Amino acid sequence: MALLSIRNLEVVFPLRTGTIPAIQDVSYDLEEGERIGIVGESGAGKSVSAFAILNLVSQPGYLSSGSIVFEGQEISNADDETMRRIRGNKISMIFQDPMMTLNPVLTISTQMEETLLAHTRMTREAARSIAIEKLRAVQIPSPEKRLEQYPHELSGGMRQRIVIAISLLTDPRIIIADEPTTALDVTIQAEILELLLALCNDYRMGLILITHDLGVVSQISQRILVMYAGRIIEQGNTREVIASPAHPYTRGLVGALPEMTRPGRRLNQIPGTMPSLQSIPTGCPFHDRCSHVTDLCRSHRPDLVSGSRRAVACHHPLTG
Amino acid sequence: MSSDTLEISGSFRKRLLDSPVYYSFVRNPTAMASAAVLASFILSSALAPWLAPFDPWDQTQFDIMDSEIPPAGSDGADGRFLLGTDAMGRDMLSTILYGTGISIVIGVFATILQAAIGVTVGLAAGYFGGRLDSFLMRIADIQLSFTTLMVAIIILAVFQTTVGPRFHEDFAVMIIILVIGVAEWPQYARTVRACVLGEKKKEYVDAARVIGLGPTRILYRHILPNTFSPLLVISTVQVANAIITEAALSFLGLGMPVTKPSLGALIRNGFEFIFSGAWWITAFPAVVLVVLILSINLLGDWLRDVLNPRLYEK
Numbered sequence: 086m087a088l089l090s091i092r093n094l095e096v097v098f099p100l101r102t103g104t105i106p107a108i109q110d111v112s113y114d115l116e117e118g119e120r121i122g123i124v125g126e127s128g129a130g131k132s133v134s135a136f137a138i139l140n141l142v143s144q145p146g147y148l149s150s151g152s153i154v155f156e157g158q159e160i161s162n163a164d165d166e167t168m169r170r171i172r173g174n175k176i177s178m179i180f181q182d183p184m185m186t187l188n189p190v191l192t193i194s195t196q197m198e199e200t201l202l203a204h205t206r207m208t209r210e211a212a213r214s215i216a217i218e219k220l221r222a223v224q225i226p227s228p229e230k231r232l233e234q235y236p237h238e239l240s241g242g243m244r245q246r247i248v249i250a251i252s253l254l255t256d257p258r259i260i261i262a263d264e265p266t267t268a269l270d271v272t273i274q275a276e277i278l279e280l281l282l283a284l285c286n287d288y289r290m291g292l293i294l295i296t297h298d299l300g301v302v303s304q305i306s307q308r309i310l311v312m313y314a315g316r317i318i319e320q321g322n323t324r325e326v327i328a329s330p331a332h333p334y335t336r337g338l339v340g341a342l343p344e345m346t347r348p349g350r351r352l353n354q355i356p357g358t359m360p361s362l363q364s365i366p367t368g369c370p371f372h373d374r375c376s377h378v379t380d381l382c383r384s385h386r387p388d389l390v391s392g393s394r395r396a397v398a399c400h401h402p403l404t405g
Numbered sequence: 406m407s408s409d410t411l412e413i414s415g416s417f418r419k420r421l422l423d424s425p426v427y428y429s430f431v432r433n434p435t436a437m438a439s440a441a442v443l444a445s446f447i448l449s450s451a452l453a454p455w456l457a458p459f460d461p462w463d464q465t466q467f468d469i470m471d472s473e474i475p476p477a478g479s480d481g482a483d484g485r486f487l488l489g490t491d492a493m494g495r496d497m498l499s500t501i502l503y504g505t506g507i508s509i510v511i512g513v514f515a516t517i518l519q520a521a522i523g524v525t526v527g528l529a530a531g532y533f534g535g536r537l538d539s540f541l542m543r544i545a546d547i548q549l550s551f552t553t554l555m556v557a558i559i560i561l562a563v564f565q566t567t568v569g570p571r572f573h574e575d576f577a578v579m580i581i582i583l584v585i586g587v588a589e590w591p592q593y594a595r596t597v598r599a600c601v602l603g604e605k606k607k608e609y610v611d612a613a614r615v616i617g618l619g620p621t622r623i624l625y626r627h628i629l630p631n632t633f634s635p636l637l638v639i640s641t642v643q644v645a646n647a648i649i650t651e652a653a654l655s656f657l658g659l660g661m662p663v664t665k666p667s668l669g670a671l672i673r674n675g676f677e678f679i680f681s682g683a684w685w686i687t688a689f690p691a692v693v694l695v696v697l698i699l700s701i702n703l704l705g706d707w708l709r710d711v712l713n714p715r716l717y718e719k
Binding site for chain 1: 607608609611612613614615616617618619622626627630631633
């Protein structure tokens with residue numbers, strides 16, 4: 086039994102101009118201690134699918150169908166009280182910009198103790214010692230001093246470590262990291278990724294890493310899900326997917342990595358942009374950017390066909 | 406809220422001395438002067454029972470024979486009465502000291518009441534939005550469309566006639582606080598709502614929700630502290646406004662009774678005698694009132710400039 090099992094998840098945004106499906110038919114499992122990466126362009130539905138797990142899709146969006154089973158319990162229609170016990174407690178989340186996610190006017194200690202006290206009855210002293218322990222776990226030097234500081238007094242890397250420490254406070258089963266390194270510079274980025282990887286191993290936590298950076302995913306996650314226009318179009322073992330992408334879009338993404346280009350040449354790119362979710366073309370949503378397009382692609386949308394651990398939604402999957 | 410946020414730790418002093426607010430304060434003579442004036446008013450009125458030569462609330466302590474003695478330095482002055490006496494023979498200095506205290510207490514507590522109502526309404530309206538927002542803000546609009554003075558006059562006039570003067574004397578302070586507090590809450594509600602609309606889109610609110618905090622905790626512990634700087638600025642204005650409103654009400658005879666006069670009641674009290682030459686009964690409380698309001702407003706101006714970094718460049 087998977088720790089988290091998502092089936093046919095659909096989130097829609099009813100707008101004046103019509104109902105927009107932000108994600109459709111998203112299904113995946115997360116085993117205990119497993120690390121998966123969700124990759125895709127902006128607007129592909131990565132973040133929405135993560136927020137949907139916590140039932141925190143921003144207004145006016147809502148979860149219109151599908152099921153989310155966490156630890157054997159259906160939580161897609163759970164009430165607020167149940168969800169509040171899961172959020173930040175069993176499933177916690179790390180956001181992109183640590184400057185924005187820490188409250189600018191509260192000290193680090195207030196913010197950390199707050200999280201603990203919201204979930205467990207304990208004294209402030211007990212909360213404080215747990216906070217210090219977690220700050221040590223994310224390798225923050227002299228944590229006692231940091232606790233008394235405000236977010237603006239700390240560097241970007243330090244802030245992101247603190248955000249991670251906050252997410253660890255209640256020993257969650259799953260961490261959802263929404264582009265955790267995008268706002269950081271490259272050297273710090275590597276440190277934070279290493280830290281996340283080490284923490285997941287130490288605490289046996291599941292990780293859902295959301296990113297548009299294939300390089301980041303390949304460093305951390307065991308499995309990869311590629312999203313395009315609100316659907317999963319390819320999934321499988323990270324190494325296999327990157328070594329031999331089956332969907333032309335995935336191949337395009339891999340090909341667009343700067344490492345794939347010889348110095349002096351122009352970087353490869355996928356022509357065109359992702360279709361607006363308001364006007365997803367018939368057939369395969371990728372068909373007008375695809376070099377392998379046929380009439381079948383224009384008229385029929387390919388389903389996600391799964392092999393053993395590999396699945397791809399394409400009429401003409403690439404091989405080799 | 407828990408007490409630890411208010412706890413003054415060892416580093417608090419250092420933090421205060423290092424803060425830009427303090428930096429700007431010690432370099433701004435106007436702010437320092439008005440803070441000094443305000444502090445001396447607060448201190449002297451708080452210490453009035455020990456500082457004042459007489460107790461103006463104790464009718465046995467003054468004598469009608471001492472009435473309308475001019476202040477020191479004029480003809481017929483009496484050494485006992487530095488600022489002269491009023492028509493009842495009360496020492497003006499003592500009465501002003503006590504009266505300033507009443508005015509400040511009314512100003513501060515009326516503002517606290519306004520803030521308590523306004524902040525709650527503003528937080529709820531801004532955070533939950535939709536119908537609740539429309540409903541609460543329309544109530545605020547309606548409340549604002551009645552001027553404070555009008556509401557206060559109606560309520561106080563009705564109150565005075567129904568409960569009788571004795572009861573009114575005992576509860577005047579509380580009633581005035583209540584009336585001014587209720588009449589002016591929309592100022593806070595609007596400011597807080599506007600701030601919340603800006604703040605609730607920020608990621609730290611998402612983060613707080615993801616942590617599993619409930620709306621009350623998010624609103625009061627996370628969003629509210631981020632709206633403190635505009636609140637602090639309007640609070641100074643509101644305290645000054647409340648003091649003026651109270652003075653106006655007292656001047657109209659609807660505020661504090663003559664037996665326990667505030668600054669406004671003192672001004673009214675002496676106004677009848679201004680043409681008979683006893684100018685000091687009105688003039689001294691009026692000067693105190695003006696200086697008090699001016700110092701609060703100047704302090705508020707300075708605070709607004711410091712807390713709004715966009716004004717630094719000017």
